[in-house]
Amino acid sequence: MMIKLQAKDIVFSYNSSPILNNVNFDIPPSKLVSIVGPNGSGKSTLIKCIDRILAPQSGSILIDRKEVTKMKRMDVARNIAYVPQNSLRIFPNNVVDTVLMGRRPHLGWLSSDDDEEKVWEVLRMLGIEDLGMSNFNELSGGQQQKALLARALVQEADVLLLDEPTSNLDIWHQLDVMNIIRNLVNKKVITALMAVHDLNLASRYSDRMIMMKKGKIVAAGEPSYVLTPENIKSVYNVEAAVRRQSETPYIIPLKQVAMGRKG
Amino acid sequence: MATEVRRRSSRTGKLSATQEAYKKFIFRKTAFMSTILLLIILLTGVIITLGPLDITVTEAYCALLNKIFSNCFTVDDLAEQVIWNIRFPRIIGGVMAGFGFGVCGCVMQAVLKNPLASPFTLGISSGAQFGIALAAVLGVSVIGGPYLLIGNAFVFALLCSGFIIALATIKGATSETMILAGIAVNYLFTALSQLFKYFASDEQLRLMTSWGMGDLAAFTWERFPVILTVFVICVPLLMLKAWDLNIMTAGDETAKSIGVDANNVRTFIMVISSLLVATVVCFTGTIGFIGLVAPHMARMIIGGDHRFLIPASGILGAFVLISADAIGMNIIAPTIIPTGIMTSLIGVPFFIYLILKGKRREFWT
Numbered sequence: 371m372m373i374k375l376q377a378k379d380i381v382f383s384y385n386s387s388p389i390l391n392n393v394n395f396d397i398p399p400s401k402l403v404s405i406v407g408p409n410g411s412g413k414s415t416l417i418k419c420i421d422r423i424l425a426p427q428s429g430s431i432l433i434d435r436k437e438v439t440k441m442k443r444m445d446v447a448r449n450i451a452y453v454p455q456n457s458l459r460i461f462p463n464n465v466v467d468t469v470l471m472g473r474r475p476h477l478g479w480l481s482s483d484d485d486e487e488k489v490w491e492v493l494r495m496l497g498i499e500d501l502g503m504s505n506f507n508e509l510s511g512g513q514q515q516k517a518l519l520a521r522a523l524v525q526e527a528d529v530l531l532l533d534e535p536t537s538n539l540d541i542w543h544q545l546d547v548m549n550i551i552r553n554l555v556n557k558k559v560i561t562a563l564m565a566v567h568d569l570n571l572a573s574r575y576s577d578r579m580i581m582m583k584k585g586k587i588v589a590a591g592e593p594s595y596v597l598t599p600e601n602i603k604s605v606y607n608v609e610a611a612v613r614r615q616s617e618t619p620y621i622i623p624l625k626q627v628a629m630g631r632k633g
Numbered sequence: 634m635a636t637e638v639r640r641r642s643s644r645t646g647k648l649s650a651t652q653e654a655y656k657k658f659i660f661r662k663t664a665f666m667s668t669i670l671l672l673i674i675l676l677t678g679v680i681i682t683l684g685p686l687d688i689t690v691t692e693a694y695c696a697l698l699n700k701i702f703s704n705c706f707t708v709d710d711l712a713e714q715v716i717w718n719i720r721f722p723r724i725i726g727g728v729m730a731g732f733g734f735g736v737c738g739c740v741m742q743a744v745l746k747n748p749l750a751s752p753f754t755l756g757i758s759s760g761a762q763f764g765i766a767l768a769a770v771l772g773v774s775v776i777g778g779p780y781l782l783i784g785n786a787f788v789f790a791l792l793c794s795g796f797i798i799a800l801a802t803i804k805g806a807t808s809e810t811m812i813l814a815g816i817a818v819n820y821l822f823t824a825l826s827q828l829f830k831y832f833a834s835d836e837q838l839r840l841m842t843s844w845g846m847g848d849l850a851a852f853t854w855e856r857f858p859v860i861l862t863v864f865v866i867c868v869p870l871l872m873l874k875a876w877d878l879n880i881m882t883a884g885d886e887t888a889k890s891i892g893v894d895a896n897n898v899r900t901f902i903m904v905i906s907s908l909l910v911a912t913v914v915c916f917t918g919t920i921g922f923i924g925l926v927a928p929h930m931a932r933m934i935i936g937g938d939h940r941f942l943i944p945a946s947g948i949l950g951a952f953v954l955i956s957a958d959a960i961g962m963n964i965i966a967p968t969i970i971p972t973g974i975m976t977s978l979i980g981v982p983f984f985i986y987l988i989l990k991g992k993r994r995e996f997w998t
């Protein structure tokens with residue numbers, strides 16, 4: 371089996387307490403994989419480790435069998451693009467210039483017409499071309515999220531990491547963004563790894579799901595294998611019913627199970 | 634041209650409204666910078682005419698062109714002397730100082746991600762001031778004449794920023810650490826300078842004070858090659874990082890994910906800009922306000938793209954500085970108000986006006 375992205379025994383801690391505990395997975399090319407898990411389970415941390423924003427204490431990450439930790443940062447950027455969970459910006463920039471930043475790994479000091487055309491193309495694809503001249507800081511949360519996605523897409527890396535790309539989007543735009551990502555995956559343009567809270571959205575669009583709890587992978591596989599009442603109960607402390615809608619499982623949360631708040 | 638044609642025909646054939654707006658925006662930025670440059674050239678001619686000896690604008694330009702095209706115009710000898718040796722050097726000094734402070738303020742605000750950062754954030758000015766105090770009290774005339782002052786200012790200015798850069802590099806170089814350390818060092822060296830002042834004689838005191846106010850009178854042609862060399866090396870190095878600076882304003886994590894090593898860029902920018910500022914400061918004294926404000930003015934007008942913002946901050950800094958200095962020299966002539974004081978007296982109200990006039994809440998947008 372071909373492997374696009376592989377994580378081997380990743381251990382990471384910010385200070386003393388471990389956040390990621392021997393995380394292992396591999397992702398075949400042109401698949402959409404979702405990471406789910408409760409708040410603080412280490413989804414964002416894992417994604418940052420893969421993109422080498424954080425350096426794991428041990429373990430390795432391979433992309434096309436090449437060790438990411440040994441690559442130059444610019445080469446990593448050519449292979450992996452990242453859509454952050456949130457973005458803080460101190461100084462103003464319009465949307466075009468913000469998105470144009472994503473071309474950095476491919477350009478010299480001048481941006482060519484082709485780079486700019488690429489930016490406009492992606493903005494058009496995401497339906498935010500008319501926001502091009504707006505100040506990024508003055509966009510709504512959902513519009514910002516789309517602009518950040520646009521920046522990652524113009525990077526033209528074949529692995530796309532997304533940290534809750536739909537958290538600020540209304541249902542129309544959630545479907546819009548997920549369809550775009552799904553389409554790129556289907557056309558074999560990218561392999562996507564996405565942290566997400568909406569289990570139903572994950573189930574509907576992903577090829578595989580990875581369920582995490584406290585820095586460990588609890589279950590991984592096809593959505594119907596991962597999304598079981600037992601898994602949801604043990605990971606989220608929520609009792610849920612699982613139904614099926616045109617082959618994909620979807621869940622209905624029923625009630626909380628008393629959480630063991632011991633430590 | 635060929636690519637242009639191909640690109641247009643491959644699409645719907647014409648640019649969308651937003652694309653047009655973006656093109657216009659780029660044109661506006663270039664137009665703005667050219668205008669200010671032109672204004673600086675015009676202003677140079679006008680400023681030269683101000684002063685006790687009557688000189689016309691034409692004479693001013695002719696005298697300057699004579700130096701380039703070896704005497705193709707006839708200008709009164711005395712006038713030419715005055716222009717070339719007294720009035721023009723002061724303007725050149727002002728342009729270079731303003732440009733240097735503006736550029737450094739701009740890049741430092743970007744890498745420190747803080748709109749309050751200025752070339753003096755790293756304690757550069759207080760370091761230089763302390764160097765002067767040390768030299769003044771230890772006796773300028775005894776050792777090496779006026780160059781002891783400059784040398785001392787330079788060494789201590791660099792020492793301060795060097796210390797902070799080293800500290801931040803070892804501790805991981807976050808921008809917050811650097812600003813905090815800079816402010817702390819500022820207090821330390823200010824206290825040390827005041828200690829020296831406390832024990833200084835009247836003569837030494839006068840020397841320290843006049844330097845601290847920032848004065849372009851100190852600029853002469855002998856100093857020009859040194860400053861020019863530093864500029865020619867440092868400014869292009871800073872410009873080369875324009876893209877990375879754009880990206881760094883989006884935060885270190887984003888920068889890393891786009892392939893820019895934020896810590897390296899920050900250290901690089903701080904080293905280069907400290908060198909630039911220290912050079913300017915030790916020749917002209919502290920004219921700190923320009924470095925804080927010129928980038929903000931530029932940002933209000935042309936937006937946040939550092940490929941344009943860096944030169945625009947410099948040009949705007951130069952423009953404000955020589956305008957203020959011209960007023961300071963002539964408003965209560967023959968008494969000359971020191972450049973640093975005049976820049977703040979004129980620049981601050983103007984800047985407040987810009988803040989109040991702007992509709993946005995964040996004043997630097």
Ligand SMILES: Nc1ncnc2c1ncn2[C@@H]1O[C@H](COP(=O)(O)OP(=O)(O)OP(=O)(O)O)[C@@H](O)[C@H]1O
Nearest residue numbers: 384385389407408409410411412413414415416455
């Ligand atoms: N910069 C940091 N320094 C120290 N600890 C951190 C830092 N960032 C995150 N953590 C801790 O690491 C753990 C995992 O955080 P992470 O952001 O990876 O969770 P997450 O799964 O993405 O959560 P969420 O669903 O809320 O986004 C949390 O317990 C958090 O407190």
Ligand SMILES: [Mg+2]
Nearest residue numbers: 413414455533
């Ligand atoms: Mg998260």
